[in-house]
Amino acid sequence: MVGSPSNRYETSREAGMTLLEIMFSVALLLLMTVSASSIIRNGIDMRIALSQQSKVNHRLNLAMQKLADDIEETFLIDLQ
Numbered sequence: 001m002v003g004s005p006s007n008r009y010e011t012s013r014e015a016g017m018t019l020l021e022i023m024f025s026v027a028l029l030l031l032m033t034v035s036a037s038s039i040i041r042n043g044i045d046m047r048i049a050l051s052q053q054s055k056v057n058h059r060l061n062l063a064m065q066k067l068a069d070d071i072e073e074t075f076l077i078d079l080q
Contacts, residue, residue: 017025
């Protein structure tokens with residue numbers, strides 16, 4: 001019979017989620033969030049480090065070019 005109490009119990013039990021399923025879902029979501037934030041943070045740190053290294057390389061390149069220009073001027077030779 002459709003309206004019997006035992007049938008209603010089975011339908012409502014199958015329709016919802018258990019506390020254990022909800023806790024597992026929340027824990028999985030938390031793990032994914034922590035992993036994603038760690039990856040993003042590492043990416044930001046790497047970008048900052050590469051930016052600083054790029055600035056150092058640019059300054060060294062300018063210094064090398066200045067030295068090459070000075071040597072060319074002093075000895076009147078073409079180094080390139």
